[in-house]
């Protein structure tokens with residue numbers, strides 16, 4: 001919250017001064033978001049600070065916050081030694097602003113600038129991150145929270161963003177492991193870190209009063225890690241997934257699974273009694289529950305005696321007409337210990353070994369990586385169902401840009417999401433209305449998988 005208030009005040013002060021000047025100079029001076037090298041204390045204090053790629057010197061990047069229906073304007077200033085671009089994850093955005101280098105824009109070279117300017121139709125919890133060589137740039141720190149407030153915000157005492165991540169650090173120097181091409185990561189489960197934290201820090205803690213009602217916005221910013229989480233001393237409801245409100249809040253009574261790029265909004269009461277602790281726990285690599293976020297509790301207020309109301313719906317949340325939907329199918333193949341499929345790469349059919357020597361390990365619908373032709377050409381407004389067959393022994397977090405979808409289970413449509421966790425050997429089906437024109441990426445958000453074959457696109461016109 002503090003960061004938001006500071007940046008908001010700064011922004012207001014800035015516009016106040018600019019209001020005295022001719023309007024054209026305001027339009028020519030959007031707020032800068034400077035990508036540059038910085039340091040951050042990710043590891044415990046006894047370790048050195050870590051060199052990161054940052055937005056504005058902060059890690060995670062500054063919170064960008066707007067009211068539903070407003071516009072967001074930021075000028076990306078690239079002070080990094082490498083080209084970059086920004087994707088506004090989960091926003092049903094104007095295609096030209098989607099930030100995908102090579103598809104919706106050219107990457108912004110070092111010392112160059114690019115102005116992002118877009119409307120935000122949906123309230124909810126989103127995030128922004130690099131979409132040029134994302135496998136490396138996101139792991140180096142290029143991401144931040146993007147929060148769109150409802151016109152009528154829910155009744156909570158506090159609103160907190162929790163960006164979960166893991167980092168692969170050299171255990172002596174606390175510097176980020178620079179080997180992003182390690183085949184074992186790319187062909188297996190992806191790049192996992194050896195230090196897990198929240199909001200850019202190991203051992204992140206929040207203060208709260210017993211009895212308070214909190215809105216917790218959890219964002220998985222990790223390269224590949226799937227978080228399994230549970231609450232202790234906190235009792236409440238899931239109110240939104242991937243930014244989109246649930247029609248009915250669901251009590252949190254089991255493990256919360258958060259795949260890379262997924263978000264969950266919780267509204268929880270601090271129900272820990274005097275002498276008890278409140279925390280968010282994660283199921284760790286050694287199968288122990290460990291503290292992901294701890295709460296320093298003080299004071300006491302009366303717990304509300306009413307359940308959380310649902311968040312107001314976003315526009316365009318009507319279900320898909322499954323009867324008239326175009327049926328598509330996509331098989332995911334490849335990876336270590338998989339069925340070693342033939343695949344098309346750069347327009348040529350080849351065997352798996354040949355693909356691997358070209359740096360590709362995975363195929364989507366028989367194709368490794370981007371091609372000139374889209375996986376599907378859809379008409380604006382077309383209803384679509386897409387069967388996803390995970391014919392690999394690894395989980396994948398499939399993300400569609402530009403529109404949300406619903407998972408179909410036993411003929412019923414689940415909540416709207418933008419990222420689906422597909423488990424090994426599992427067949428799932430998603431449905432969506434292709435109502436946003438443009439070239440939209442569909443890819444695995446295990447970023448090492450996306451870089452080595454699991455990236456394709458659809459065209460909506």
Ligand SMILES: [Cu+2]
Nearest residue numbers: 396444446449
């Ligand atoms: Cu994957």
